[in-house]
Amino acid sequence: MIKFGFSHLSAEWSIYYHNSPTGRSLVVVHVDDMNVAASNSAKITRIKEELCTEFEIVELRPVRWLVGLSIHRDRTTCTIGISQTGLINNIIS
DSSP states (O other): OGGGTOEEOSSOTTEEEEEETTEEEEEEEETTEEEEEESSHHHHHHHHHHHHTTSOOOOOOSOSEETTEEEEEETTTTEEEEEOHHHHHHHHO
16 A cells, blocks of 8 residues: 555554545555545545556445444435444343
């Protein structure tokens, strides 16, 4: 990700970010999974194209689970919800 102009967070080396006049991008890496978020779809497309030059990429579906977090995106209200209910239930059972 550094090769593509991203920097990693100082507190978390698996989260990369890129800020530019055209918007912001965030890439979260966990083992062999990557999740990309950006301020516009053109930035997401550019990131995917760059990654395809270095890696064999298989695009699955919008993220629903990530490291014990349940993620829900509501496009009509432009919101994202994050919950740990499943992880909490697993811990207490």
